[in-house]
Amino acid sequence: MSLDTAGTPKPGRVLPTGSRQQYITWIALAMMTTSSVASLRSAPSMAVYGLACVFLYVVPAIVFLLPTSLVSAELASGWSGGVYRWVGEGISDKAGFLAVWCQFAMTIFYYPTLLAYVASTFAYVINPALASNGLYTAIIIVTLFWTGVFVSSRGMKAVAGLSSAGLILGTLIPGALLIVMGIVFLGQGNASAAPMEFSALLPAWTGIASLVLIVNNFLSYSGMEMNAVHVSSLRKPASEFPRAMFVAMGLVLAIFILPAIAISWVVPAENLSLTAGVMQAFDTFFAYFGFGWATPILALMLIAASLGGMLTWLAGPSKGLLMIGRQDGFLPPVLQRLNKHGIQQNILVAQGAVTTLIALLYAFIPEVSSAYWILSVITTQVYLVVYALMFVAAMRLRRSKPDHPRGYRAPALFVLCWVGLLSSAAAFLIGFVPPSQFGGGSVFIYVLIVGGGFGIVGLGVPLVILALRKPSWKQELTVDPLQAVVEEGA
Secondary structure, eight states: OOSOOSSSOOTTOOOOTTOOOOOOOHHHHHHHHHHHHOOSTTHHHHHTTGGGHHHHHHHHIIIIIHHHHHHHHHHHHHOOSHHHHHHHHHTOHHHHHHHHHHHHHHHHHHHHHHHHHHHHHHHHHHOGGGGGOHHHHHHHHHHHHHHHHHHHHTTOGGGGHHHHHHHIIIIIHHHHHHHHHHHHHHHTTOOOSSOOSGGGGSOOOSSGGGGTTHHHHHHHTTTHHHHGGGGGGSSSHHHHHHHHHHHHHHHHHHHHHHHHHHHHHHSOGGGOOTTTHHHHHHHHHHHHHTOTTHHHHHHHHHHHHHHHHHHHHHSHHHHHHHHHHHHHOOSOHHHHOOOTTSOOHHHHHHHHHHHHHHHHHHHHSSOHHHHHHHHHHHHHHHHHHHHHHHHHHHHHHHHHOTTSOOSOOOTTHHHHHHHHHHHHHHHHHHTTSOOGGGTTSOHHHHHHHHHHHIIIIIIIHHHHHHHHOOGGGOOOOSSOHHHHHHHHHO
């Protein structure tokens, strides 16, 4: 995720003489951003709030999505190399390593939640009762993840094309179906399972726990910094980038909000599964309209899109970590080794071992939705560290290097950074409060799992690596580190 995908020259490489800058339109950038951020996976977690999901999506969009987009655009237009370079230049190399580590480590918790969604969806193809079975979910997670590791370690580039089809196959078509069927369902005089009055736009206040699900929306919007690298490919970045981001934000909000509301129309909040909620809604709609045969087909569409995304991104963050590990000696030699296909297999295997242990949470926690939510919170906690460091680095760079060439300058940068920093800190703290939907469990156990997961993977491991770091770990590279990775595996 920290790789430069903008098509711009990377360190150590020079564009051929006479080559021309390849531009993209701001509309294309808006579509790219929408496809990389929008998903139906988080819809069930907000559908429990009915109309209030509008509030719970719009607020983080304003205080997190917008600052993240504009600030990362300035950083990307001035410094190539992704978050490691931004934080390294603005704070320190060690802080840069922590940022890129957290960007990698969050996937350790992200993939179990993604595959739990896949497992629950697949249950509607074979036996819907399995959707709430923790042992079944754990087996599916472990099996699919290690299959993904095997495929990625073979260096199969063909899977990359699956992500572009994922937006249409697994998001736009299913999302549009949910909305259309929901409108027809209500239009035929059926009552909504959730209140649709104007007063329902604000979530009911039963204490801070009633707003905890908003934390999940920060993760829903994460990844905007990846699209910021394309700011230099716009003809007029100063005017076109904000325009693209506002259009993308509108599309993302529509994809997030409308399907969530449609789900709330047919699945009562008390019966809604955070992993299988999308399929619960489709199952209900299809049964009502007499299209029960379509449920397995729709499930397979969602599964194909999710697995395509997993395979496409599985090696991305680990390759970024490998680049830093080799270039600046932040990883022990055993994790820097490549297989014959030029893939960082040892990093993937280590990641797989931890993911397998995490997957067992589903087997030992009785309620699958509880395990899913806990892992989603840990994922968000770890990733928020990246954004906090990014906002601090942006402010420091604006002060220390005000004349450094930037293709885009974010308006009111310091205001954006402080808003993003404070909202990230608030989301981080709220993440330790169990949501009202899971009030029956032990608060201590919840905090212990969330805090322990974040502390060990997010902070503990990188601190140990920095403490054990040796000069011999650094490899002197005379070419672009990423190119070296490819050449060694050739």
